[in-house]
Amino acid sequence: MIIFSTFLKVIKKNLFTIILYTAILLIVSVINLQSTDPVTDFSAEKPGICLVNHDPDSALSKGLEAFLQKQTDLQTSEEAGSAEEDALFYRKIAAIVIIPEHYGADVMAGKSSDIILKTSGTASSSFVKMMLDRYVRAQQAYVSTGLEEEKVVSSVERSLESRINVRITSQKDAAASSQISFYFNFASYSMMACIVFIVCLVMSSFNNTNIRKRSIVASMSNRRYTTSLLLACSTYSFVVWIFFSAVSYCLIGAPMLSASGALSIVNALVFSFTTLSLSYMLSTLIREKEAVTVIANVLSLGSAFLCGAFVPSSMLPDGVLIGAHALPSYWYIHFNERLRDLEEVNLETVLPLMNDMVVLFLFGLVFIGLSVVISAKKRQMQSFE
Amino acid sequence: MFLHEFIASLKLLLRKKPLVFWTIAFPLVMGCLFHLAFANIESGEVFDKVSLGVVNDAGFQKEMILKESLKSLSEGDDAIFDITYCTLEEANAALDEGTISGYVQCQEDSVDLFIRKNGIEETITSSVLEEIQADGVIITELSTEKIKAQILKGNFALDFSGLIEEITHDFLETPTHVREVTNPHMSYTMIEFYSLIAMSCLYSSMLSMTLINYKMANLSAVGKRSTVSPASRLAGLTGTLAASFLVQVIGLALLFSLLIFAFRVNFGDHLGHVVLLSLTGSAAGLALGIAVSVLFKVGENMKITILISLTMAGCFFAGMMGIETKYVIDTTVPALNLVNPVAMITDGLYALYYYDTFERFFFDLISIGIFTVIMLAVSLVGLRRQSYDHF
Numbered sequence: 001m002i003i004f005s006t007f008l009k010v011i012k013k014n015l016f017t018i019i020l021y022t023a024i025l026l027i028v029s030v031i032n033l034q035s036t037d038p039v040t041d042f043s044a045e046k047p048g049i050c051l052v053n054h055d056p057d058s059a060l061s062k063g064l065e066a067f068l069q070k071q072t073d074l075q076t077s078e079e080a081g082s083a084e085e086d087a088l089f090y091r092k093i094a095a096i097v098i099i100p101e102h103y104g105a106d107v108m109a110g111k112s113s114d115i116i117l118k119t120s121g122t123a124s125s126s127f128v129k130m131m132l133d134r135y136v137r138a139q140q141a142y143v144s145t146g147l148e149e150e151k152v153v154s155s156v157e158r159s160l161e162s163r164i165n166v167r168i169t170s171q172k173d174a175a176a177s178s179q180i181s182f183y184f185n186f187a188s189y190s191m192m193a194c195i196v197f198i199v200c201l202v203m204s205s206f207n208n209t210n211i212r213k214r215s216i217v218a219s220m221s222n223r224r225y226t227t228s229l230l231l232a233c234s235t236y237s238f239v240v241w242i243f244f245s246a247v248s249y250c251l252i253g254a255p256m257l258s259a260s261g262a263l264s265i266v267n268a269l270v271f272s273f274t275t276l277s278l279s280y281m282l283s284t285l286i287r288e289k290e291a292v293t294v295i296a297n298v299l300s301l302g303s304a305f306l307c308g309a310f311v312p313s314s315m316l317p318d319g320v321l322i323g324a325h326a327l328p329s330y331w332y333i334h335f336n337e338r339l340r341d342l343e344e345v346n347l348e349t350v351l352p353l354m355n356d357m358v359v360l361f362l363f364g365l366v367f368i369g370l371s372v373v374i375s376a377k378k379r380q381m382q383s384f385e
Numbered sequence: 386m387f388l389h390e391f392i393a394s395l396k397l398l399l400r401k402k403p404l405v406f407w408t409i410a411f412p413l414v415m416g417c418l419f420h421l422a423f424a425n426i427e428s429g430e431v432f433d434k435v436s437l438g439v440v441n442d443a444g445f446q447k448e449m450i451l452k453e454s455l456k457s458l459s460e461g462d463d464a465i466f467d468i469t470y471c472t473l474e475e476a477n478a479a480l481d482e483g484t485i486s487g488y489v490q491c492q493e494d495s496v497d498l499f500i501r502k503n504g505i506e507e508t509i510t511s512s513v514l515e516e517i518q519a520d521g522v523i524i525t526e527l528s529t530e531k532i533k534a535q536i537l538k539g540n541f542a543l544d545f546s547g548l549i550e551e552i553t554h555d556f557l558e559t560p561t562h563v564r565e566v567t568n569p570h571m572s573y574t575m576i577e578f579y580s581l582i583a584m585s586c587l588y589s590s591m592l593s594m595t596l597i598n599y600k601m602a603n604l605s606a607v608g609k610r611s612t613v614s615p616a617s618r619l620a621g622l623t624g625t626l627a628a629s630f631l632v633q634v635i636g637l638a639l640l641f642s643l644l645i646f647a648f649r650v651n652f653g654d655h656l657g658h659v660v661l662l663s664l665t666g667s668a669a670g671l672a673l674g675i676a677v678s679v680l681f682k683v684g685e686n687m688k689i690t691i692l693i694s695l696t697m698a699g700c701f702f703a704g705m706m707g708i709e710t711k712y713v714i715d716t717t718v719p720a721l722n723l724v725n726p727v728a729m730i731t732d733g734l735y736a737l738y739y740y741d742t743f744e745r746f747f748f749d750l751i752s753i754g755i756f757t758v759i760m761l762a763v764s765l766v767g768l769r770r771q772s773y774d775h776f
Contacts, residue, residue: 020694028707045508082745083716089573089739090712091430107562114564120571123505126432127512129565134516136561141523145530159522164496164514166507169480174502289686290403293693298414305418310706315429320421343481 003228010202021190028186047094047124048073050084058104063153067135094124108149172343176255181340184264185333187244189304194240195275197296199233203283204292241272259345270360271332277367284374303329328363331356386616390624394596398632404591409636412585413643420648423574434467435506438479438488441470445491454517527552570738573708578650580705583730585640586666587696589633590674594688596625597678633667653738665753666730672760679767699727729753
């Protein structure tokens, strides 16, 4: 009980840090986890664009605006100011389209009048360029036949009507799987920071020479002391896991009750066990309390960046991913990403994924083994002293 | 007195290992992590060839325009598609394995595109296929009009295939009046490195906080001694702050060297402005450290926790943990940026990189200056109110 109450005191003292890590997870999740309905029909991606129309009265520019309205997520503006430029830089829009003054009259008169397209160089920007080229080419072709302005617009509109059927073969709710994967991948950072920080801090307090001496001469047996300490650390990690699992349900909702959700929660449980073992091993090495903050930050941030918690692992360089194999977070995230990509979740499809969880668990066992060896060596050294 | 305080403070700062870690080593570690994690992120968003399957059956062989268009769209450096001609079974298997993003099958009266999910590659594929169909319609209409016009002129000896070929060539090869302009400074991962510079500037607060603690009689024995000593307090304080600033500048110089020479981070064309902003940001950090040291009546560890938490929260809102966060704050709660020095420094560096003008940069620079003055004024008020038991 004394150990548990000491544990609670340390948590209470560092509650602010725990809240900070949790708040970061919550805010990032709320920003990124926008709820979407299951998608089983084709819906074309609509890149966001900003249209600055300096020739709002001509039929040609009105026709182009109507086309862009249909094909893109269009917003209009009087000028391309810093708000629009910022949106382009941060990829909130794919392009800024500027229709010049007297565009309609100039095109009808056969004069060159360029539409300015400011892009961010992304695939969505390339798509906007393709669409714009397609419309303007058709417009130029009909103008060359000598048709009137309104006729040109109606002919272009008619010629660009869709004539192909697009069918989706998968019936899977891809949005929900991505949300679960995103949340649990990011949670690896918060969970690791919370567990490593607190467990190492508590253990460094108990490993303090004076406290250690006092506990040796206390009436409590060494076995009971160690068991209570381990139990307190395990209970704390378990509570952290329960908390983050509960938060996942609050943020994602019903998809968490699916098989994918349950497997992600189980994977998180194994991860919390491995992180606890890692923290226990580190606490046998760390003596100074100041070093705990350093280790907790470097370890949690390093693992998160190198294993794909912050940036999808598909976007990480191959060399980084090979190196990341040596970190437990890699196997945890690898499981989540493979689970996300499954077309159907059943025993047959999930079994091949379980090797990630097994490796993650083995990491935990290795850390425990190493902490036993390090502690034994330390005791041996102390007895020589 | 100034020199004595300066040297003593310098020794003291450099001997504190956790302090050296947070102010010098931690930004360098973060810089390395950012470089490793973000090396590929932007190349992944650029348009690459779409892997497309085509069911090569009798139906496809009949669609001459589609066949020729797909062939031309999969050739050359600016090819849109990487096409695999296959059977229906092979196409289905490749789609399930994810080696193609979709496949085309020609039916009696329509062209069908089969995909596995919605996405930009799938949308581009569908759009290009629609374009091919639309081009066919337009070329047919243009050819009909031209033939009609020739017949009305009494020209009956027409070379139909030559005419259609000419119209097709004119239609597809005539350049469109769309001029694409792309700012060369569009690398949005720069925000991560800029927020890192800002974080490093703000971590100087720990240096000043540590040294000010040594000046406070209620916190340390050294503080008691220096408070009762007849030495000039102003000279002592300036010596202390100069030492903090020097250590901070060394840390910043190391960080800039790593980012510029090893990782080739682009700070735009105005390095002088970047240095000015970073030094002002460091001064803001020092002022923040003094304010926290004076205003919070807690132990040194708690003060470090407060400073790290404040800086990390500032980094979060400035986009370090997700670039999008900065944009969300800029557009929805811009007032938050007026009290967040990390955001001011990050935004100032962004303005230098992305914009040709200096208005936004100077706004950020002045904002940091005002923040520094407020912090110093608050500290001064706090220091003036401090009194110890008099005998």
